[in-house]
Amino acid sequence: MTAAANQSGRRPTTSRRLERAGIRDVAAAAGVSITTVSDALNGKGRLPDETRSRVREVAERLGYRPSAAARTLRTGRSGLIGLTVTTYGEEPFTFTEFAYFAEMARAATSAALGRGYALVVLPASSRHDVWGNIALDGTVVIDPPDQDPLVSELYRSGVPVVSDGKPGNCPVTAWVDNDHEAAVLGILDHLSEAGARRIGLLTGTSTDTYTRLSTEAYLGWCAKVGQEPVYEAYPAHDPAAGAVAADRLLARPDRPDAVYGLFDPNGTDLLAAARRYGLRVPDDLLLVCCSESDVYATTEPPITTLSLKPRRIGTTVVNLLIDAIEGVDSGTGVDIARLFPPRFRTAGTGPPPGTLMPTELIVRASSQRRSPRTTVNPPRPPGEV
Amino acid sequence: MTAAANQSGRRPTTSRRLERAGIRDVAAAAGVSITTVSDALNGKGRLPDETRSRVREVAERLGYRPSAAARTLRTGRSGLIGLTVTTYGEEPFTFTEFAYFAEMARAATSAALGRGYALVVLPASSRHDVWGNIALDGTVVIDPPDQDPLVSELYRSGVPVVSDGKPGNCPVTAWVDNDHEAAVLGILDHLSEAGARRIGLLTGTSTDTYTRLSTEAYLGWCAKVGQEPVYEAYPAHDPAAGAVAADRLLARPDRPDAVYGLFDPNGTDLLAAARRYGLRVPDDLLLVCCSESDVYATTEPPITTLSLKPRRIGTTVVNLLIDAIEGVDSGTGVDIARLFPPRFRTAGTGPPPGTLMPTELIVRASSQRRSPRTTVNPPRPPGEV
DNA sequence: CACTCTTGGAGAAACGTATCTCCAAGGGCT
DNA sequence: AGCCCTTGGAGATACGTTTCTCCAAGAGTG
Numbered sequence: 148m149t150a151a152a153n154q155s156g157r158r159p160t161t162s163r164r165l166e167r168a169g170i171r172d173v174a175a176a177a178g179v180s181i182t183t184v185s186d187a188l189n190g191k192g193r194l195p196d197e198t199r200s201r202v203r204e205v206a207e208r209l210g211y212r213p214s215a216a217a218r219t220l221r222t223g224r225s226g227l228i229g230l231t232v233t234t235y236g237e238e239p240f241t242f243t244e245f246a247y248f249a250e251m252a253r254a255a256t257s258a259a260l261g262r263g264y265a266l267v268v269l270p271a272s273s274r275h276d277v278w279g280n281i282a283l284d285g286t287v288v289i290d291p292p293d294q295d296p297l298v299s300e301l302y303r304s305g306v307p308v309v310s311d312g313k314p315g316n317c318p319v320t321a322w323v324d325n326d327h328e329a330a331v332l333g334i335l336d337h338l339s340e341a342g343a344r345r346i347g348l349l350t351g352t353s354t355d356t357y358t359r360l361s362t363e364a365y366l367g368w369c370a371k372v373g374q375e376p377v378y379e380a381y382p383a384h385d386p387a388a389g390a391v392a393a394d395r396l397l398a399r400p401d402r403p404d405a406v407y408g409l410f411d412p413n414g415t416d417l418l419a420a421a422r423r424y425g426l427r428v429p430d431d432l433l434l435v436c437c438s439e440s441d442v443y444a445t446t447e448p449p450i451t452t453l454s455l456k457p458r459r460i461g462t463t464v465v466n467l468l469i470d471a472i473e474g475v476d477s478g479t480g481v482d483i484a485r486l487f488p489p490r491f492r493t494a495g496t497g498p499p500p501g502t503l504m505p506t507e508l509i510v511r512a513s514s515q516r517r518s519p520r521t522t523v524n525p526p527r528p529p530g531e532v
Numbered sequence: 533m534t535a536a537a538n539q540s541g542r543r544p545t546t547s548r549r550l551e552r553a554g555i556r557d558v559a560a561a562a563g564v565s566i567t568t569v570s571d572a573l574n575g576k577g578r579l580p581d582e583t584r585s586r587v588r589e590v591a592e593r594l595g596y597r598p599s600a601a602a603r604t605l606r607t608g609r610s611g612l613i614g615l616t617v618t619t620y621g622e623e624p625f626t627f628t629e630f631a632y633f634a635e636m637a638r639a640a641t642s643a644a645l646g647r648g649y650a651l652v653v654l655p656a657s658s659r660h661d662v663w664g665n666i667a668l669d670g671t672v673v674i675d676p677p678d679q680d681p682l683v684s685e686l687y688r689s690g691v692p693v694v695s696d697g698k699p700g701n702c703p704v705t706a707w708v709d710n711d712h713e714a715a716v717l718g719i720l721d722h723l724s725e726a727g728a729r730r731i732g733l734l735t736g737t738s739t740d741t742y743t744r745l746s747t748e749a750y751l752g753w754c755a756k757v758g759q760e761p762v763y764e765a766y767p768a769h770d771p772a773a774g775a776v777a778a779d780r781l782l783a784r785p786d787r788p789d790a791v792y793g794l795f796d797p798n799g800t801d802l803l804a805a806a807r808r809y810g811l812r813v814p815d816d817l818l819l820v821c822c823s824e825s826d827v828y829a830t831t832e833p834p835i836t837t838l839s840l841k842p843r844r845i846g847t848t849v850v851n852l853l854i855d856a857i858e859g860v861d862s863g864t865g866v867d868i869a870r871l872f873p874p875r876f877r878t879a880g881t882g883p884p885p886g887t888l889m890p891t892e893l894i895v896r897a898s899s900q901r902r903s904p905r906t907t908v909n910p911p912r913p914p915g916e917v
Numbered sequence: 918c919a920c921t922c923t924t925g926g927a928g929a930a931a932c933g934t935a936t937c938t939c940c941a942a943g944g945g946c947t
Numbered sequence: 948a949g950c951c952c953t954t955g956g957a958g959a960t961a962c963g964t965t966t967c968t969c970c971a972a973g974a975g976t977g
Contacts, residue, residue: 167689169933180957185935192936193954212689215667216604217933220962225601226665227652232641249634256617256653265662266653267612268641277650280611282600304552304597415830442827445800554963565927570965577966578924602963605932 168209177205188213219282228264228468229278229286230255231271231297245411246439247457248289251311254461255287262469271297285309285468290355291317309468311460312356313501321467322501325455327357330506331364331407334435334453337508338405342516343433345374347396347403349413351383358383361409377403383410393420397432405433405514414443414450414513434513449511459504467502553594562590573598604667613649613853614663614671615640616656616682630796631824632842633674636696639846640672647854656682670694670853675740676702694853696845697741698886706852707886710840712742715891716749716792719820719838722893723790727901728818730759732781732788734798736768743768746794762788768795778805782817790818790899799828799835799898819898834896844889852887 174184179202186192187202219225230252256266267281271288278297285307291298293315302308307320314322338346348365351358362378369376377399381392393416396406408417414436418428426432428448435451436443443450559569564587571577572587604610615637641651652666656673663682670692676683678700687693692705699707723731733750736743747763754761762784766777778801781791793802799821803813811817813833820836821828828835 170935171933181934182936182958183956186956189935192956195955198955210689212664214605214933215665216601216608216610217962218665218935219601219667220599220605220932220964221934221936223601223962226662244638253629260655260662263661263665265666268651268653270645276648277611277645279597280600280603280648281650282604304595555965556963566964567928567966568926571926574965577926580925583925599963602932603965605934606963606965608932 168211170211170213173202173206173209173211176209177202224472225282225284226264227267227281227283228259228465229269229281229283230266231269231286231288231291233271233289247411247455250439251289251457251461251464254458255465256461258462258465259469262466264465264469271295285320285472287311287464287468288314288319290357291315291319292354293317307468307471309464309471311464313360314499315354315356315359319499320471321499323460323464323467324356324501324503325460325506326503327360327506328364328367330453330455330508331361332368333506333508334407335365335368337451337510338407338433338435338514339372341405341429341433341514343403343405345377345401345403345405347406348376348378349389349392349396349406349408349410349417349436350378350380351409352380353383358409365407375401377401386412389413389416390419393417394423397421397424397426404431406435408434408436411436411438411440414438414446414452418446418450429513429516433516435508444511448513451511451514452509454507454509456504456507463502463504553596555596555598558587558591558594558596561594562587609857610667610669611649612652612666612668613644613850614654614666614668615651616654616671616673616676618656618674632796632840635824636674636842636846636849639843640850641846643847643850644854647851649850649854656680670705670857672696672849672853673699673704675742676700676704677739678702692853692856694849694856696849698745699884700739700741700744704884705856706884708845708848708852709741709886709888710845710891711888712745712891713749715838715840715893716746717753718891718893719792720750720753722836722895723792723818723820723899724757726790726814726818726899728788728790730762730786730788730790732791733761733763734774734777734781734791734793734795734802734821735763735765736794737765738768743794750792760786762786771797774798774801775804778802779808782806782809782811789816791820793819793821796821796823796825799823799831799837803831803835814898814901818901820893829896833898836896836899837894839892839894841889841892848887848889 170181170184174181177184179187179198182192183194183198184202184206187194187199188206215225232248232252252266259266264284266287267283269277269281269286271291283306286301286309288295288298288308288310290312291310291314295314295317298308298310298314298317298319302318302320310319310322311324312322313324335346348362350362350365362380365378366376368374377396379392379396381388383389389410389412393408393413396403397417397420406417408414414434417432417434417436421428421432421434428434428450435453437453437455439454439457440452443452555566555569559566562569564572564583567577568579568583569587569591572579572584573591600610617633617637637651644651649669651672652668654662654666654671656676668691671686671694673680673683673693673695675697676695676699680699680702683693683695683699683702683704687703687705695704695707696709697707698709720731733747735747735750747765750763751761753759762781764777764781766773768774774795774797778793778798781788782802782805791802793799799819802817802819802821806813806817806819813819813835820838822838822840824839824842825837828837
């Protein structure tokens with residue numbers, strides 16, 4: 148059998164190989180043509196069931212596995228989706244650092260696998276060495292900074308890009324984000340209703356969309372209700388800096404009586420800082436932070452958190468991306484991205500479609516004052532919602 | 533320029549394409565052959581620097597990006613490494629669930645990228661749909677169960693496999709693991725020295741190597757020192773089950789006065805259970821658990837943890853794998869895997885090379901008794917180390 | 918001058934698949 | 948009988964690289 152396969156297969160110069168069986172070997176062993184094998188295995192063409200099953204059996208017997216590389220080259224599709232992970236500093240990658248990224252990545256992986264795609268973890272740095280060597284059908288970009296050159300180049304080269312986080316100034320196929328403004332305003336309202344008179348913010352120094360939008364929403368709210376902004380910013384990727392910033396915030400002469408921390412560890416940081424200054428939570432200080440971690444359910448006291456629902460985001464991002472990938476070529480055979488090149492698309496058809504997803508405020512003890520100090524004159528005028 | 537490129541390129545039937553520039557286009561535009569372009573861009577062949585830089589410039593101008601699929605097909609190398617993630621139940625994946633996996637995956641990703649490879653996240657289930665469609669140069673398998681069919685098939689098909697966790701009964705190229713036996717014995721000794729008379733174990737019901745080796749080490753130690761084993765097992769992937777098992781363990785009539793929990797959340801679980809039963813830690817109950825999380829540094833009291841140093845593991849696993857990948861073809865051109873097919877290799881050259889890596893015990897308050905109940909008659913005979 | 922060696926580079930053969938085109942044979946219909 | 952339509956399948960091409968082989972022209976050397 149094997150000898151026959153080797154003999155009848157047309158291998159011109161190189162005499163004999165003991166490599167894995169190729170489609171040619173299967174064809175020879177089954178006594179049919181390559182076309183028939185391909186059609187039989189892929190369920191295409193018009194073949195009687197008998198031929199189909201016979202070919203399949205032979206392929207199974209030879210342990211035939213189609214070459215993914217050849218298939219990719221031929222079809223132009225690899226079944227691979229890039230997942231950029233933000234890389235602070237040099238080597239460490241944040242896709243497991245924060246619970247948000249971890250959950251999001253997990254949901255994205257799951258959604259992709261469910262549709263037959265696999266995720267490739269890639270750094271956000273634009274080193275071509277790695278990016279250029281991988282055939283990607285599309286890419287998920289997590290929270291791209293303004294004018295990300297990597298995103299621009301990907302989009303320019305025709306790879307669909309869907310971002311988690313509204314992109315600042317770079318073109319993407321689509322984007323998904325939370326309604327950060329609504330979330331922050333909701334928290335500020337919540338704190339006001341709990342009796343807060345002066346709400347502080349613990350924010351970051353980076354320019355990512357989340358930080359920017361949240362901070363802007365805070366400042367806008369302050370302007371609207373007439374409160375002087377009280378905030379401290381620190382590099383969010385530095386775990387030690389958060390504690391210092393929390394300390395700074397509570398050490399200010401205009402110390403806030405409520406604080407919202409934008410980053411996951413801020414709850415712990417603020418709690419520790421409050422303890423250090425002898426402030427009781429929630430009696431002297433109301434606390435809310437944005438986190439996906441459930442440790443805040445068991446802290447003393449439990450801390451109110453804002454969940455961005457990263458799993459929903461991850462799932463949505465991947466599904467949007469795969470829709471774009473499969474919509475391009477599968478339908479009419481018309482390549483949309485080519486009909487509307489990036490430069491025309493950005494200017495012509497307007498901004499890329501974005502989806503805003505709701506957040507969820509998990510109210511715990513840290514933001515509920517048992518004996519509210521005041522029930523009149525809430526900081527925010529009741530007329531405005 | 534572009535017109536000339538299109539004209540001189542030999543595109544037979546299909547008239548004109550607006551696709552991405554290929555190597556042919558670059559060759560035509562630069563007035564050289566395809567060979568020269570390939571050599572110039574890849575730094576091979578004998579070319580004067582002038583030609584090299586000219587070709588590079590033309591390629592840059594045309595925005596040429598080599599097709600990863602074609603390169604993979606030709607060279608047989610994709611630059612892709614599979615990372616299997618254990619998938620308990622259906623969809624959820626554990627590569628971010630536990631801090632150990634998260635850290636390990638992060639380190640592995642980083643190490644791979646540093647050597648020009650990217651990681652593809654793949655489920656441990658042997659669904660061919662995804663696995664078969666991806667050209668992998670090798671695979672990292674996290675803690676394969678005994679006789680994992682996936683690993684066997686991968687290995688059989690010639691893909692190098694390196695596992696994190698000593699493989700039970702399936703052939704791998706190499707493996708890396710902690711010295712779990714030594715780690716457990718070290719902890720039991722540590723607890724004994726702190727005054728423990730009866731040490732309990734919180735373990736899992738699954739058959740992975742870690743659980744098995746650790747449990748066996750515990751049982752062996754018990755037999756040696758003459759203590760009756762006191763342990764409870766539960767399905768480790770169920771977060772709720774841990775708390776129940778911890779409760780069961782402390783509710784037993786032969787309640788231990790020290791417990792080692794094999795899984796990350798066990799520290800919290802045990803602490804809560806101890807509180808429920810009015811047991812003070814460490815006065816009434818000594819506690820150690822295996823965890824990579826630093827939350828145990830701030831619990832009340834801080835809990836002694838065993839760190840498996842997952843980053844070291846991840847880095848080592850990936851480096852071993854890439855060594856195997858590049859050693860096969862790069863050196864003499866001799867394909868080792870073909871010279872020694874799996875069946876000969878397993879029987880002939882003995883078990884695959886394994887590396888044992890040390891763990892680290894981070895001693896905190898939970899395992900140090902302030903006033904030891906007894907200083908005489910430590911449970912373990914001093915003669916044996 | 919005849920020769921070898923080096924330099925610079927061109928040609929063409931794979932890699933393994935998917936798919937487009939085309940063909941032969943048979944069967945039914947007018 | 949002539950024609951068309953369906954079935955079953957073969958041939959050939961293209962996907963875009965890398966790389967092996969080979970060649971021409973100069974440059975040194977006896």
